[in-house]
Amino acid sequence: MSKVYIALQDNDESRYIVEAIEESNPDATVIHMPAMIRIEQENRLVIERKVVEEKMGRDWDVQELHINLITLGGNVDEDDDQFVLEWKQ
Amino acid sequence: MPVFALKPGYQGERMDRVENFGGNQIVYFGWDEHRMFCAAKAFPLPPSMPFSAVMEQIIPEAFGQHPEFSQINWDSVEWMLNNEPFKPQLDVSLEAQGVDHKSLIRFKTPGLTGYNGLGV
Amino acid sequence: MAAKKLNIKDKYRLLTRDLDWDFSYEDPKKAFPYEEFEGIKITDWNKWEDPFRLTMDSYWKYQAEKEKKLYAILDAFSQNNGHLNVVDPRYVNAVKIFLTGVSPLEYQAYQGFAHVGRQFSGVGARVACQMQSLDELRHVQTQIHAMSHYNKFFDGFQEFSHMHDRVWYLSVPRSFFTDARSAGPFEFMIAIGFSFEYVLTNLLFVPFMSGAAHNGDMATVTFGFSAQSDEARHMTLGLEVIKFLLEQHEDNVPIVQKWIDKWFWRGTRLLTIVAMMMDYMLPNKVMSWKEAWEVYFEEAGGALFKDLARYGITMPKYADVIEKEKEHISHQAWWTFYTHGHAAGFHTWIPSDQELDWLSEKYPDTFDKYYRPMWELAKEQEAKGERFYTSGLPQLCQTCQIPMLFTEMDNPNQNSMRDTVFDGERYHFCSDGCCDIFKDEPEKYVQAWLPVHQIFQGNCGGPDVGDILSDYYRMNVGVDNMDIKDSPDEQRWNKWKGVA
Numbered sequence: 001m002s003k004v005y006i007a008l009q010d011n012d013e014s015r016y017i018v019e020a021i022e023e024s025n026p027d028a029t030v031i032h033m034p035a036m037i038r039i040e041q042e043n044r045l046v047i048e049r050k051v052v053e054e055k056m057g058r059d060w061d062v063q064e065l066h067i068n069l070i071t072l073g074g075n076v077d078e079d080d081d082q083f084v085l086e087w088k089q
Numbered sequence: 090m091p092v093f094a095l096k097p098g099y100q101g102e103r104m105d106r107v108e109n110f111g112g113n114q115i116v117y118f119g120w121d122e123h124r125m126f127c128a129a130k131a132f133p134l135p136p137s138m139p140f141s142a143v144m145e146q147i148i149p150e151a152f153g154q155h156p157e158f159s160q161i162n163w164d165s166v167e168w169m170l171n172n173e174p175f176k177p178q179l180d181v182s183l184e185a186q187g188v189d190h191k192s193l194i195r196f197k198t199p200g201l202t203g204y205n206g207l208g209v
Numbered sequence: 210m211a212a213k214k215l216n217i218k219d220k221y222r223l224l225t226r227d228l229d230w231d232f233s234y235e236d237p238k239k240a241f242p243y244e245e246f247e248g249i250k251i252t253d254w255n256k257w258e259d260p261f262r263l264t265m266d267s268y269w270k271y272q273a274e275k276e277k278k279l280y281a282i283l284d285a286f287s288q289n290n291g292h293l294n295v296v297d298p299r300y301v302n303a304v305k306i307f308l309t310g311v312s313p314l315e316y317q318a319y320q321g322f323a324h325v326g327r328q329f330s331g332v333g334a335r336v337a338c339q340m341q342s343l344d345e346l347r348h349v350q351t352q353i354h355a356m357s358h359y360n361k362f363f364d365g366f367q368e369f370s371h372m373h374d375r376v377w378y379l380s381v382p383r384s385f386f387t388d389a390r391s392a393g394p395f396e397f398m399i400a401i402g403f404s405f406e407y408v409l410t411n412l413l414f415v416p417f418m419s420g421a422a423h424n425g426d427m428a429t430v431t432f433g434f435s436a437q438s439d440e441a442r443h444m445t446l447g448l449e450v451i452k453f454l455l456e457q458h459e460d461n462v463p464i465v466q467k468w469i470d471k472w473f474w475r476g477t478r479l480l481t482i483v484a485m486m487m488d489y490m491l492p493n494k495v496m497s498w499k500e501a502w503e504v505y506f507e508e509a510g511g512a513l514f515k516d517l518a519r520y521g522i523t524m525p526k527y528a529d530v531i532e533k534e535k536e537h538i539s540h541q542a543w544w545t546f547y548t549h550g551h552a553a554g555f556h557t558w559i560p561s562d563q564e565l566d567w568l569s570e571k572y573p574d575t576f577d578k579y580y581r582p583m584w585e586l587a588k589e590q591e592a593k594g595e596r597f598y599t600s601g602l603p604q605l606c607q608t609c610q611i612p613m614l615f616t617e618m619d620n621p622n623q624n625s626m627r628d629t630v631f632d633g634e635r636y637h638f639c640s641d642g643c644c645d646i647f648k649d650e651p652e653k654y655v656q657a658w659l660p661v662h663q664i665f666q667g668n669c670g671g672p673d674v675g676d677i678l679s680d681y682y683r684m685n686v687g688v689d690n691m692d693i694k695d696s697p698d699e700q701r702w703n704k705w706k707g708v709a
Binding site: 092093094095099100101102103104105106109110111113115117119121122124125126127128129130131132133150151153154156171172189190191192193195203204205207208209 | 242243246247248392393396541544545548549578579582583585586597599600601602603604605612613614616621622623624626628632634635636637650651652653654655656657658659661662663665666667
């Protein structure tokens with residue numbers, strides 16, 4: 001087992017995304033660093049459009065993630081409804 | 090393995106051929122386990138230079154800033170030329186004692202182990 | 210009836226499959242002449258998949274949004290004299306290294322991706338490389354723009370592009386990229402797209418930029434994270450490239466492995482300067498180089514290589530040496546620049562006592578034993594009024610072009626030196642890793658433009674080092690270089706801050 005991770009800029013939009021990630025991935029670890037937030041979890045992490053939209057109270061396109069994204073680790077799979085990071089080991 | 094190249098027989102230009110140094114050749118000098126000097130030092134020297142001139146001009150220029158330099162007993166120094174033991178002959182030219190272009194001369198100073206004995 | 214909105218998978222397919230055409234009357238080999246000579250076998254470009262499925266319309270939309278955010282912050286930074294908020298003027302010297310050593314690499318990456326983006330016959334790869342090429346151009350522009358503010362108030366920024374092409378230590382990053390760009394398109398993708406972007410740029414842009422934030426540098430953290438937001442896409446491209454090559458043909462596996470071995474070694478050597486910036490040039494510390502290496506290489510890279518094991522790919526060669534070197538290289542690099550501070554385009558200094566203690570704490574196995582004594586000696590020399598600037602010019606490694614400053618991991622007091630003879634001439638290397646790279650393609654590396662040898666050949670002006678620095682490198686001698694103590698940078702800072 002290895003960890004996948006994602007890091008986002010620490011700003012207003014990211015805070016909602018992080019809340020959504022925590023809801024969709026109850027075992028994820030959230031690490032706050034200067035100006036950035038790093039979230040990691042064993043093997044797989046998912047960001048669901050619906051959950052983010054609930055937190056933000058507006059429509060959210062999964063590709064908007066790019067605006068606040070700093071880095072990630074893992075194989076990416078993205079479609080209209082979700083963004084998945086995964087190791088296939 | 091040969092280089093991956095678009096055309097067979099590719100050969101880049103050798104930038105540091107001895108002919109490019111205006112009659113000099115490059116010689117590197119390093120003092121083992123004395124890290125005050127981060128790396129060995131390079132000098133362009135005439136191949137005809139006798140080793141006595143290296144000892145008088147080059148070695149003090151390269152390493153004289155070290156606090157242990159004045160304590161070196163040159164009779165006990167162990168020399169290496171290109172990874173082989175080497176006994177420099179003072180009155181013989183670099184060329185005649187096998188110091189060719191881009192040779193590396195290293196020396197050890199038994200008993201002197203760097204600033205405070207710590208390899209610096 | 211309104212047209213049905215396409216989902217991203219359909220949009221991506223229309224862009225990358227349906228817009229392409231076949232060559233009916235021209236030989237495709239003539240259209241894509243670089244695609245075969247490296248020995249890589251592609252059986253079906255249609256298997257190429259970009260997991261982000263980014264199409265050009267979305268690309269421009271999101272990039273425009275990133276730019277708007279970035280420039281709003283840069284304007285605010287400039288209008289509010291943001292340079293006064295950095296924690297310490299020493300920090301700004303890390304920004305000088307960034308502008309002279311890193312930003313020009315973004316430009317080289319732009320050129321490299323524009324080239325390979327033309328040379329692949331698969332349209333999915335071409336689109337991804339084109340986007341990355343545009344990203345890299347954006348990065349160099351935003352970085353120059355952000356750092357131009359510092360150029361108004363600090364020395365050493367004014368000739369960054371000229372210096373990148375000429376200055377001795379900048380030949381290290383420059384030659385790294387020219388090596389990659391002069392390779393074939395697939396090697397370029399493994400070198401830059403995979404090895405450099407996937408694992409190594411994280412170490413530069415994530416912990417270092419977080420460090421910039423922690424040191425009050427709003428401009429740098431902003432362009433850094435804005436660039437890094439593209440980097441996530443670049444990393445994903447790098448990983449897709451390697452998986453694609455490995456899935457296309459089993460004969461690709463040993464070729465790819467060889468490039469991974471080569472470029473991880475070249476990349477770790479290049480990052481030595483970042484190690485030094487993190488451990489010595491950030492007055493407020495976030496994490497040590499060793500910690501960053503453990504998180505971003507050992508943990509993240511370890512997971513990556515476990516993932517690639519199913520294709521028969523193994524950890525890069527000499528990963529065991531790299532693991533030991535993480536305890537040493539930042540200290541060796543800063544000592545090298547400190548002792549060559551007369552020939553550097555930025556200021557150097559002895560770490561404060563507090564910083565020395567931090568280093569002891571972060572490097573319990575190596576710092577007090579090997580590196581603290583150097584600073585004790587430097588302090589002694591400085592107290593005598595003999596601030597130590599080393600004489601002469603150092604021996605350089607033929608492959609990485611770094612002074613031969615690395616040491617043997619089984620005897621860290623002794624410099625590591627390797628050599629080999631090719632075509633009647635002896636060549637010198639800092640490590641087995643660099644020596645192996647040379648031996649594999651000596652015809653390429655014999656043409657290395659080694660700054661020390663070029664000086665001795667008379668190609669850099671002179672004859673004195675001072676003439677070379679001022680005329681050939683265009684350093685403002687006595688202003689840009691030397692210790693930070695009593696430098697014009699420090700004097701101005703003290704005036705602004707009302708310090709006597």
